[in-house]
Amino acid sequence: MKTIKKIFASKEEETIQLDMENLPRHIAIIMDGNGRWAKKRGLPRTAGHKAGIEALREVIKASSELKIGFLTLYAFSTENWKRPKEEVSALMKLLVYYLQKEVKELHKNNVRIRTIGNIGQLPEEAISQIGKAVDLTKNNKGLTVNIALNYGGRDEIIRAVRNICKENIEGNICIENIDEEKFSTYLDTGDSPDPDLLIRPSGELRTSNFLLWQLAYAEFWFSNIYWPDFNKKHLYTAIKDYQMRHRRFGGLK
């Protein structure tokens, strides 16, 4: 029998019913629209990124309470370096501030923090804070949060191919033994299952180089709201819509 749970999505007691046996195991989110959110209010773009952190906090808490296994968040792409220096620097500072401020609470809630992407190119302070957060939370068994930083799906695939070639030259792997499962283990997401659900707010309808390999069979959920306005009600609605989809993985049923 289905375990249906009534979730209270707001103070106004709007309820959303979720099937607790059909939750996505892994949710990926493109946290988009911070800049437009700020512009609409006559604020600098960085104010939008700051407000985005509030949404991030709420979504991590709600996912953790639902016992979702994995959450992968697109925070900074390989292409985001093209933004003005001041914005890049503000984003890096926000990352450091966020980790410093939140890591204890995340740890208390059994959240495991990891990153995907080539973090070696981030500022030293960011690398150091990431290292501390990853280390502190590495044995936690609750929600795994993968933060995508200097991440690009194409870059990730190229790095995986290079590593495979290197191991092949060293005689550690035979090309014949590379199949989809094996290849996946060379990606940054390593042992995470593929996302079941991709959420992209802000009205854009594309993947923007996010998890190109891993999203092969994910269900996509788009919305016009800007990321800073995204709250747990939107998360529950996305999950509810996901539960209405018929996933066939290329088969018939």
Ligand code: FPP
């Ligand atoms: C996209 O919106 C958002 C980003 C490039 C950054 C996302 C960052 C955060 C939500 C906060 C910081 C994250 C962490 C993990 C501390 P945009 O700037 O492209 O918005 P626009 O399309 O409206 O311009």
